[in-house]
Amino acid sequence: MAKTDLIKDLGPISQRTMADVVEKELREYLKKKLFKPGDALPSELELADALGVSRNVVREALSRLRMLGMIETKKRRGMILSTPDILGSFERVLDPLIIDDGTLQDIFELRLTLEMGLADILYLRKKKKDIAELEAIAKSQDPGGKGQAFRINNEIAFHGKIYQMTGNETLMRFQNMLLPIFGYVISLEKVPQIGKVSHVDLVNILKDGTKEEFRQGMHEHLKPHFNRLK
Amino acid sequence: MAKTDLIKDLGPISQRTMADVVEKELREYLKKKLFKPGDALPSELELADALGVSRNVVREALSRLRMLGMIETKKRRGMILSTPDILGSFERVLDPLIIDDGTLQDIFELRLTLEMGLADILYLRKKKKDIAELEAIAKSQDPGGKGQAFRINNEIAFHGKIYQMTGNETLMRFQNMLLPIFGYVISLEKVPQIGKVSHVDLVNILKDGTKEEFRQGMHEHLKPHFNRLK
DNA sequence: TTTTGATTTATGTAGGACATATATACAAGT
DNA sequence: ACTTGTATATATGTCCTACATAAATCAAAA
Numbered sequence: 001m002a003k004t005d006l007i008k009d010l011g012p013i014s015q016r017t018m019a020d021v022v023e024k025e026l027r028e029y030l031k032k033k034l035f036k037p038g039d040a041l042p043s044e045l046e047l048a049d050a051l052g053v054s055r056n057v058v059r060e061a062l063s064r065l066r067m068l069g070m071i072e073t074k075k076r077r078g079m080i081l082s083t084p085d086i087l088g089s090f091e092r093v094l095d096p097l098i099i100d101d102g103t104l105q106d107i108f109e110l111r112l113t114l115e116m117g118l119a120d121i122l123y124l125r126k127k128k129k130d131i132a133e134l135e136a137i138a139k140s141q142d143p144g145g146k147g148q149a150f151r152i153n154n155e156i157a158f159h160g161k162i163y164q165m166t167g168n169e170t171l172m173r174f175q176n177m178l179l180p181i182f183g184y185v186i187s188l189e190k191v192p193q194i195g196k197v198s199h200v201d202l203v204n205i206l207k208d209g210t211k212e213e214f215r216q217g218m219h220e221h222l223k224p225h226f227n228r229l230k
Numbered sequence: 231m232a233k234t235d236l237i238k239d240l241g242p243i244s245q246r247t248m249a250d251v252v253e254k255e256l257r258e259y260l261k262k263k264l265f266k267p268g269d270a271l272p273s274e275l276e277l278a279d280a281l282g283v284s285r286n287v288v289r290e291a292l293s294r295l296r297m298l299g300m301i302e303t304k305k306r307r308g309m310i311l312s313t314p315d316i317l318g319s320f321e322r323v324l325d326p327l328i329i330d331d332g333t334l335q336d337i338f339e340l341r342l343t344l345e346m347g348l349a350d351i352l353y354l355r356k357k358k359k360d361i362a363e364l365e366a367i368a369k370s371q372d373p374g375g376k377g378q379a380f381r382i383n384n385e386i387a388f389h390g391k392i393y394q395m396t397g398n399e400t401l402m403r404f405q406n407m408l409l410p411i412f413g414y415v416i417s418l419e420k421v422p423q424i425g426k427v428s429h430v431d432l433v434n435i436l437k438d439g440t441k442e443e444f445r446q447g448m449h450e451h452l453k454p455h456f457n458r459l460k
Numbered sequence: 461t462t463t464t465g466a467t468t469t470a471t472g473t474a475g476g477a478c479a480t481a482t483a484t485a486c487a488a489g490t
Numbered sequence: 491a492c493t494t495g496t497a498t499a500t501a502t503g504t505c506c507t508a509c510a511t512a513a514a515t516c517a518a519a520a
Contacts, residue, residue, distance in 0.1 A: 015512095017472065019293055027322070037328060043501055054474040056286065059503090063249055063290040064297045068323050075502050076482040083330045086337075089319035092257070093298050098267060100313045106400030107316075109351055113401065114340075117347025120449065121339055124459055170336030171343065212442070219350065229354055245481095247503065273470055284505045289472090305471050306513040 018053050019060035025051065026061055030070075030081060041071065041079040067092075087173050094177050096184035108185045111178045112225060114171075115159070119215045121166045122206075130165045131206055137161055138199035152183065158199050186225075193224035248283050249290035255281065256291055260300075260311060271301065271309040297322075317403050324407050326414035338415045341408050342455060344401075345389070349445045351396045352436075360395045361436055367391055368429035382413065388429050416455075423454035 026047070041047075044062065048055040062079070065071045069084035096104060137158050156179060163172040197220040205217045219226070256277070271277075274292065278285040292309070295301045299314035326334060367388050386409060393402040427450040435447045449456070 019472090020297075023297070031325070031327075034327075037330075045501080056289075056473065056475085059286075060290055060293040064294050067250075067253070067294045067297075068319070070323065070328065073502065074482075075480070076500055078501060081328065083328055083333075084323045086320070086323050086329060086333060089298070089323055090316070093300065093314045093316050093319055095261070097261075097264075098300065098311065098313055099316060100267075103313075103316060103400055106398050109396075109398050110344075110401055110404070113347035113351060114343055115347065116350055117343035117345065120346055120456060121343060121459065124456075166339075168336050168339050170333055171340055174340070215445070226350060226354075229351070249503090275470080286504065286506085303471065304513075305511070306469055308470065 018057040019064075022051055022053060022057055022061040023064050026065065035081045037081055037083045039081050040077075041081065043078055087170065087177065090174075091177055094181065096181050099181070104181060104185060107178060107181050108225075109229065111175070111182050112222060114175065115218060115222060116215065118162065118166060119211045119218070121168065122162065123211045123214070125167045126165055126206065130161070131203065134158070134161050134165070134206070135200075135203045138203045154199075189228075195221040195223045197221040248287045249294075252281055252283060252287055252291040253294050256295065265311045267311055267313045269311050270307075271311065273308055317400065317407065320404075321407055324411065326411050329411070334411060334415060337408060337411050338455075339459065341405070341412055342452060344405065345448060345452060346445065348392065348396060349441045349448070351398065352392065353441045353444070355397045356395055356436065360391070361433065364388070364391050364395070364436070365430075365433045368433045384429075419458075425451040425453045427451040 030041075035041075042050070044055050044058050047062075048058045051058065062071065062073075066073065068089050069082060071079050072082045073079045093099075099107075137154065140154065160172070160176065160179075163175045166172070197217045199221075202214070202217050202221060205214045209217070260271075265271075272280070274285050274288050277292075278288045281288065292301065292303075296303060298319050299312060301309045302312045303309040323329075329337075367384065370384065390402070390406065390409075393405045396402070427447045429451075432444070432447050432451060435444045439447070
């Protein structure tokens with residue numbers, strides 16, 4: 001039998017550690033028992049006892065859940081289930097330097113997709129005050145060629161403001177996390193190109209134009225990025 | 231001074247545990263030292279020694295990074311930095327039952343935003359074969375009123391296929407994770423309403439229509455959901 | 461040379477010990 | 491009655507030691 005066959009047939013034995021198992025077990029336990037935020041968990045010792053592992057292992061598993069914000073622990077009072085910050089875990093991993101190129105590209109496209117899909121919610125929630133602020137940002141753009149750093153910051157401020165205008169906190173934080181990746185992918189460009197529709201143009205559409213016009217404007221604004229897609 | 235003021239002014243003292251600190255420290259260390267995937271880390275004992283904490287604490291921190299997929303460990307060979315599965319951590323936390331209502335709503339809107347923004351990439355990558363498959367799914371819809379369960383599964387299959395057609399693996403997995411939440415929010419509706427544009431209509435647009443037509447069609451299809459937004 | 465076996469080393473797991481913070485109860489002071 | 495102080499029990503946080511286990515390296519044997 002060829003070696004490749006062996007690999008396919010047997011495969012590497014799953015080397016899950018006890019902490020892995022316990023983590024999964026605990027998660028299922030919480031789910032099955034319909035734990036709700038605020039409910040108290042058994043003590044570490046009780047868990048270790050019930051699971052037949054050392055307290056060390058239980059602590060490693062709990063430490064993971066604690067990192068995700070799924071549980072909070074107070075001395076003596078014990079541990080309680082809490083509502084995790086869903087983006088917190090995301091944030092920890094989102095580093096352009098350790099993400100593989102394929103995923104990096106995927107996230108870049110995800111960002112473009114969001115940007116193109118924002119119009120509906122944006123038009124539902126935009127307020128005059130916000131538009132004024134957005135306009136201020138747009139008009140502060142490159143008054144005399146202040147250079148690359150300013151341009152990038154201004155770009156971030158403008159698009160960030162748009163997300164903020166949706167009133168969707170999660171969405172805003174999400175795009176904020178995507179910024180480094182966006183910046184990283186763009187930095188790979190040889191010649192940075194700028195779309196025909198400027199920030200000021202977009203603001204004007206936002207003031208008087210329709211959703212569809214805004215969407216088209218945004219597409220034109222992002223055109224250089226779309227052009228790079230394959 | 232009122233009690234509420236007290237709470238706002240003082241707040242709870244951050245009781246960060248050593249594991250929290252070490253986790254952060256390690257993450258910064260990896261970043262500062264420009265560790266790349268595949269590079270070997272110092273041993274647990276060396277880390278504990280350098281940081282002046284017990285091996286236990288180091289292990290808790292490492293356990294977290296391991297869960298995120300940032301590091302892999304082999305016995306004797308030590309630990310190596312690896313490229314994390316960015317959505318893996320997300321998946322762990324995405325449970326409608328423990329996420330607070332505000333975030334739930336945010337994610338619902340995020341999903342709608344994605345759906346509305348897909349057109350560009352979809353039209354860039356759609357293939358005849360995929361459209362045929364999509365059509366098959368659309369036409370299998372509710373041949374004789376098979377009931378709720380079938381309708382939901384079909385809905386998932388249809389929209390899932392659209393995401394798959396973008397060729398963006400991350401995007402597809404992402405939407406797949408969002409499904410439970412989408413389903414949960416929708417289940418809160420009293421009377422499930424269906425948009426005027428059906429799946430079959432969308433397929434037909436995809437075959438002959440333009441991006442803009444598709445976007446409009448999708449909006450019409452999702453109209454009941456958009457109508458619920460405030 | 462190839463295979464087998466011994467050695468070394470880092471991780472995985474267990475268990476014990478103790479400090480620390482805090483909920484609870486109770487006592488004391490106003 | 492209400493606050494304030496004290497004592498106790500308890501669960502977590504941290505450290506330490508010990509040992510099993512797997513794997514890389516090297517030595518010995520076929």
